[in-house]
Amino acid sequence: MHGSRRVKIVDVAAAAGVSVTTVSHVISGRRPVSAATRARVEDAVRRLGYQADPSARGLRTQRTDTIGLVVPDITNPFNTELAAGIQAIAYARGLLTVVCEAPITGGPRLPAVLGQLTARRLDGIVLGRFGAQRADLDLIAASGTRLVRLGTRIADGPGDVVRGAETEGMRELVRYLAGEHGYRRIGFIGGETGVEPGGERYEGYRQALAEAGRTVPEDLTVWTGFTREGGRAGAARLLDAAEPPDAVVCANDLIAIGALDVARQRGVHVPGRLAVTGYDDIDAASMVSPALTTVVNPAREIGRSAARLLIDRLDGDDGPAREIVLTHQVVRRASA
Amino acid sequence: MHGSRRVKIVDVAAAAGVSVTTVSHVISGRRPVSAATRARVEDAVRRLGYQADPSARGLRTQRTDTIGLVVPDITNPFNTELAAGIQAIAYARGLLTVVCEAPITGGPRLPAVLGQLTARRLDGIVLGRFGAQRADLDLIAASGTRLVRLGTRIADGPGDVVRGAETEGMRELVRYLAGEHGYRRIGFIGGETGVEPGGERYEGYRQALAEAGRTVPEDLTVWTGFTREGGRAGAARLLDAAEPPDAVVCANDLIAIGALDVARQRGVHVPGRLAVTGYDDIDAASMVSPALTTVVNPAREIGRSAARLLIDRLDGDDGPAREIVLTHQVVRRASA
DNA sequence: CTGAAAGCGCTTACAG
DNA sequence: CTGAAAGCGCTTACAG
Incomplete structure (x- = not known):
């Protein structure tokens, strides 16, 4: 046989x-x-x-010609684009890419997944947005596996970094709401606290309000999860506030889509009575109605850059850690 | 350390x-x-x-403890769910899963990708829907790599098969439109001709009309692509017909979402003046408005079944080829 | 219940 | 420009 x-x-x-x-x-x-x-x-x-035979070769060379991408949710379109970008570059170099999921809650946790991958002696790992412990990162670095982190700061740990200019992207978006459009009470719905990219995006929101001479309306800030469900829960909370918002800035598109659900269900017109914005510009952002005003997160390009960086390192580049920042772009549609 | x-x-x-x-x-x-x-x-x-060390172990055991999933489009939500299902089972068994993209047009073609994977001595391969050549399949089988094909028939090549009951699913959906709902002129928008799952789904549509004593209205059948763009083009054609449809059955959700775009843009009320249905039940199906009436394609479960089948084979099951058919389920929402 | 040793299929110093 | 041979780190007959 x-x-x-x-x-x-x-x-x-x-x-x-x-x-x-x-x-x-x-x-x-x-x-x-x-x-x-x-x-x-x-x-x-x-x-x-x-x-x-790759095993025989690998045993001699101490290489597996395989790299890994670890993300919290493999079905999230942002992560899928990321994977596509990495693969395109890696495939051309004869590197295999494995994409692993380590959910924030439920399922195999991050340390367990990283353990599996270091056991597999991957040549490099691209670590998607995470609230990764410093110890986890040091473990990867110590094992000799090259590391590229996504969406965090270079100072936060070992390895190189690729990230979008998220604080800047959100600042521009909120500046547009607060300035040009004149929204007065601008709320914020975040994902899980402490999980990137929540902090960066919240910071951009805060900065834009500060520039406009305002402070963050504490009663209009809620932290839930980076999902449509989270958006529904968060929007319900905000709309029930004593003095409800006239605009709600969401930490990603899925949250914004959840907010749209609640608005529709309650008969709150968008953007007439409530403006809603997202972040990422996933495919669904232009499918919902009203279509989402959001910020492009260049997922595929982030993936490409990460793969190139990793390959440079595998080719022997031992220079100091690098941080690559990709620009943002606000997309104005119908929801704000 | x-x-x-x-x-x-x-x-x-x-x-x-x-x-x-x-x-x-x-x-x-x-x-x-x-x-x-x-x-x-x-x-x-x-x-x-x-x-x-996995290389040392692999050299001895002639196993890589790695399986592959090959799909035409890694960013398609259906394929992503598939991957998640496979990974969940594989991970628990200590198997690594690599997901590879081999686009129908452009990018690395299927034979090249399969060549890379057999060179890597994967233990098994799950082949997503494809117009794969018989020769490609035989090459995999001959290399000793276990094979599970998705969405085709057991007789079409070596290996086992997992597929959804697509003809049945579409038949039930159209039966509901033609019977209960009494739609009279039911059009069909397909994807690329000759690419699965187009044929299966068209067949279900045809059978349901036949059961109702009707024939397929040839002027209301168009073949485009499995994308939102395809749906827009197809819907525009149908609405411009001398005698336009009062319902349009789409070969997948993306096509249906494109059809919804056109209806909204032309002020055609859905479902009042035009019913629209999709297939797959991707996440976006419940995000658009009106929310899509569609058929669940149990992507995750297909992935799980495929992984289990593969693992059985790796564990030494040398029985005759198996075909697993998963049931369909119509989801009634607002669009029809 | 335990161990010494062969050998999986490569790559790469070392030697000519 | 080319080859003989060591050795990468395991698993598994074989032997006791």
């Missing part, structure tokens, strides 16, 4: 009439080989369909 | 005062070990933080 005997490097050597040393070098290109010999070896490789 | 020397099995053996053979057997549980010895070894493993 299982195919014939796998062809190995000795078979190729025999077919080409050379040593396995030479076959190996033809394949890797790591030392000069005469044109004639090279041709014979390449021909044998092709004829026999030889593909080196 | 600055990424210095990795601890290996000899270190554990030395620390526990036993042979590496015994350490290996304590870990694998493949032969009896006295309780006292076992305790000492387990203690040493814990103290030293030992994790077996």
Whole structure:
């Protein structure tokens, strides 16, 4: 049932009439080989369909040619785009990418997942937004696995960083609400407290209000979860306030979509009586109605940059830690 | 422990005062070990933080403990759910899952991706919906990699199959439109012709009309692409027909969402003047308004079943090829 | 119940 | 420009 005997490097050597040393070098290109010999070896490789055994190679080289992406939610469209960006770059380099989920609550927790991945001796790990413990990060770094963190600050731990300019993006969005549009009571619905990108985005909201000479209306700030459910709960709370908001800034699009649900259900017109904004610009942002005013989070490009950074490191770049910041872009649609 | 020397099995053996053979057997549980010895070894493993090198193990066992999922579009929510289902089962078994994209058009093509994966000696592959060549499939099977195909028929190639009851699901949906609801002119917007799951779903539509003693209104059938854009183009065509439809059945949710766009833009009330239905029940289906009436495609459950099937095979099940069919479920919301 | 040793299939110093 | 051989870190017959 299982195919014939796998062809190995000795078979190729025999077919080409050379040593396995030479076959190996033809394949890797790591030392000069005469044109004639090279041709014979390449021909044998092709004829026999030889593909080196990755376990044997990995045992020798101490490399797995595999990198990992760890995210809290594999079905979140932002993370999916991220994965697509990483894969595009990694695939071209012959690196395999494994995407692992470590939910914030429920399911295998982050330390357990990171443990699995270091056990697998991955060459590098891209760590999606997380409230990761410093100890977890140090464990990765200590294991020799290269690390790229997403959406946090370079000072927060080992490894390189790629992030969007989130504070700036949110500041511009809220500046637009508070200035041009003249909304007076602007509330905020965040995700889980302490989980990025909540802090960055809240900070942008705060700064924009401060610029406009206002303070954060504490009674209009709620922290829930980065989900549609969270948005529903948060919006319900805000609309029940003694003095309800005329605009609500949400920490991501899913929360905003939940807020839209509540507004529709209660007959609150958007944006007439309540403006609603999101963050990320996931596909659904333009599918709901009214379509969401939001900020583009360049997920795919973040993924590409992270993969390039990782590959540089694997190629021996041992320079100081780097931080790559990608620009934001506000998208005005119908909801605000 | 600055990424210095990795601890290996000899270190554990030395620390526990036993042979590496015994350490290996304590870990694998493949032969009896006295309780006292076992305790000492387990203690040493814990103290030293030992994790077996997967390359070394793989070289010996000829296993990679890794499975692959290949899909045409990694950002499609259906495929994401599929991946989540597979991973949940695989992770619990200590199997790593790699998700690879092989676009129908553009990007690395299917044979190239399958080549990469067989080179990696994956233990098993789950192949998402595809117009895969028989030769590609035979290549996988011949390499000893176990194969599960999704959404096709068992007779179409080697390996096992998992699929939803799509013809049945669509038949029930259209039966509901044509019977209970009394829609008279029911149009159909399909994706690319010849690409699954288009055929299955069209067939269900056709059967339901036949049951109701009607024929397919040829002027109300259009084939575009499985995207929101495709839905817009298709709906525009149908609404421009000499005798427009009062209901339009779409081959998936994205198409239906595009149809909703066109209806809104033209001021055609849904479902009052035009009913719209989708298929898959992706997250966005309940986010748009009116919320989509659609059919649940149990993506996550399909993933779970595929992973279980694969694991059975890896555990030595050499029985005849199996086909698992999962039931459908119509979800009635506001759009029809 | 336990251990010594072969060998999985590569890559890479070392040698010519 | 090329080859013989060591060795990467495990698992598993084989032996006691």
